Amino acid sequence: MGTDDDxxxxxxxxxxxxxxxxxxxxxxxxxxDYKHELAMHEVSEKFFTRKIEIESPDGELVAEIKGKIEEVEVGPHQTVEWFFVPIQIGADLDMSCEIEGHKEAGMFGTVTRY
Ligand SMILES: [Cu+2]
Known part of the structure; x- marks a missing residue:
């Protein structure tokens, strides 16, 4: 996720x-240099999140988050890993960044599980 030169x-x-x-x-x-989020509301009902893992820049585990997750906000220049298992099929479900103005600027996409 990010912003291009335009x-x-x-x-x-x-x-x-x-x-x-x-x-x-x-x-x-x-x-x-600013935060973004990945929101997958429709999708999250249809997959099982095993965990979200957050590591420090030197690779140390900061946190593991478990349970049902619909949105993940990622800070500037950070990486988060979302571990999950899709459990139901579904086509072209929405994903987007819900921070104001970001979806309108192009931050959206689709998810298909087959
Ligand atoms: Cu964004």
Missing amino acids: GNMYFKPDHLEFETGKAYALVITNVD
């Missing part, structure tokens, strides 16, 4: 595909 905000890739029943680790990196 001021357009983006998720890269802006479409994610997952297979139900498989375990994934989604690495979310914010390359900007």
Whole structure:
């Protein structure tokens, strides 16, 4: 996630595909000087979050967060890993950044699970 030279905000890739029943680790990196978030409200009902893992810059574990998660906010130049297993299929579900103005600037995409 980030902002390009023209001021357009983006998720890269802006479409994610997952297979139900498989375990994934989604690495979310914010390359900007300000925070962004990944909100996947529809999706979160349909997958099982194992944990969110946050490490310090030197690789030490800062926190593991467990339970149902719908949004992950990532601070400037930080990386968060979201571990989950999709448990229901669904096509083209929304993901977006809900910080004011960011979705309008292009920060949205879709998620498909098959
Ligand atoms: Cu954003």
